[in-house]
Amino acid sequence: MSTAIIRPELAVASFGQIYDLEQVEAALSSLTESASEALRATYEKMLKVGNLRFCVKPNRMPSLDELIDALPNFAEPLNDVRRQLALCLETEDRLELMPILLLGDPGIGKTHFAKHLARLLGTSYHYVAMSSLTAGWILSGASSQWKNAKPGKVFDALVNGSYANPVLVVDEIDKAGGDTQYDPLGALYALFEHDTAQTFVDEFAEIPVNASHVIWIATANDAQAIPEPILNRMNVYEIPPPDRDGARRIAQAIYAEIRLAHGWGLRFSAQLGDSVLDVLVQASPRTMRRAILNGFGAACIDHRDEISADDIRLDSGARRKSIGF
Numbered sequence: 045m046s047t048a049i050i051r052p053e054l055a056v057a058s059f060g061q062i063y064d065l066e067q068v069e070a071a072l073s074s075l076t077e078s079a080s081e082a083l084r085a086t087y088e089k090m091l092k093v094g095n096l097r098f099c100v101k102p103n104r105m106p107s108l109d110e111l112i113d114a115l116p117n118f119a120e121p122l123n124d125v126r127r128q129l130a131l132c133l134e135t136e137d138r139l140e141l142m143p144i145l146l147l148g149d150p151g152i153g154k155t156h157f158a159k160h161l162a163r164l165l166g167t168s169y170h171y172v173a174m175s176s177l178t179a180g181w182i183l184s185g186a187s188s189q190w191k192n193a194k195p196g197k198v199f200d201a202l203v204n205g206s207y208a209n210p211v212l213v214v215d216e217i218d219k220a221g222g223d224t225q226y227d228p229l230g231a232l233y234a235l236f237e238h239d240t241a242q243t244f245v246d247e248f249a250e251i252p253v254n255a256s257h258v259i260w261i262a263t264a265n266d267a268q269a270i271p272e273p274i275l276n277r278m279n280v281y282e283i284p285p286p287d288r289d290g291a292r293r294i295a296q297a298i299y300a301e302i303r304l305a306h307g308w309g310l311r312f313s314a315q316l317g318d319s320v321l322d323v324l325v326q327a328s329p330r331t332m333r334r335a336i337l338n339g340f341g342a343a344c345i346d347h348r349d350e351i352s353a354d355d356i357r358l359d360s361g362a363r364r365k366s367i368g369f
Contacts, residue, residue: 056101056103058098058099063090064095065091065094068087068090068251072087072088080189082194083248086195086249097205099138099207101129106164114294114297115156117148117153117286118283120281121144121279122161125141128141139165142278143261145217145270146262146263147263147265147266147267151329152328153294154261154263155171158211162211165259167210168205168211174219175216183197184247196246198235199248199249210259213261214261214263216263216264216265217270217274218269219264229274233274235258235260238256241256241258242255296315296316298333308340319352320339331359336356
């Protein structure tokens with residue numbers, strides 16, 4: 045069995061202007077003595093680091109087939125990414141991807157997919173767990189007049205990061221809580237539209253930033269819990285559970301990723317045995333990762349360089365039936 049090792053591609057970069065320096069200078073000079081020190085420090089940092097960020101894309105078609113081999117149930121969104129890449133690879137055009145919504149069972153590998161996509165595109169990865177949010181300011185910032193206010197996740201990713209086109213994952217978008225005054229999804233109405241995202245205003249900094257190149261990936265279990273106007277702004281993909289062969293490939297890919305990410309990994313065999321894979325196919329990718337990591341530890345304690353089926357412990361409820369095999 046071959047093992048797909050997903051490596052980042054060499055990227056070509058242009059520069060994107062994220063904000064207007066003159067606007068920042070004007071905002072800084074207009075601050076009163078009683079103004080928030082955090083806001084003053086934010087403006088000063090914006091001037092210090094400048095307003096240009098890398099806008100990257102692969103310099104050739106990335107190894108999407110290898111990623112499809114490792115994540116076979118994500119073939120549909122990956123093939124759509126391939127089509128959009130084909131349009132811009134041989135020109136100076138930037139990659140444009142509509143916001144992506146991945147629908148599927150918990151633990152099926154949606155955030156794992158997003159991390160690999162960021163790696164393939166040569167950009168950064170940022171994560172927002174919507175299930176833990178109760179206010180829209182997490183994404184769009186809170187007014188500097190509030191105590192302990194700070195910028196939102198979007199502003200932070202663009203201003204404090206290195207890229208104009210980071211991958212930003214909005215996990216469990218269907219679980220967003222809140223009240224009528226602070227809608228956690230409110231900022232997404234503007235951010236998911238290319239034109240309005242070009243002048244997105246964080247409520248803390250109150251300086252327009254260009255968020256139009258952000259690559260958005262949302263995940264959800266239930267599309268009915270997402271407001272229709274948000275749903276209509278995304279390409280929606282229903283991610284099925286992998287079949288048995290696909291689950292074996294996913295388990296092997298997760299094993300290889302963990303093995304190569306740690307110095308101790310090289311003492312272990314490059315491949316999992318069939319008996320181990322037969323146990324792992326009963327689990328979701330999330331549970332696979334935990335079970336494989338624990339399996340490494342069990343084998344190490346016994347001074348073995350291979351994980352055995354007896355080393356794999358699956359949580360109750362993580363069996364095959366729960367993910368549709």
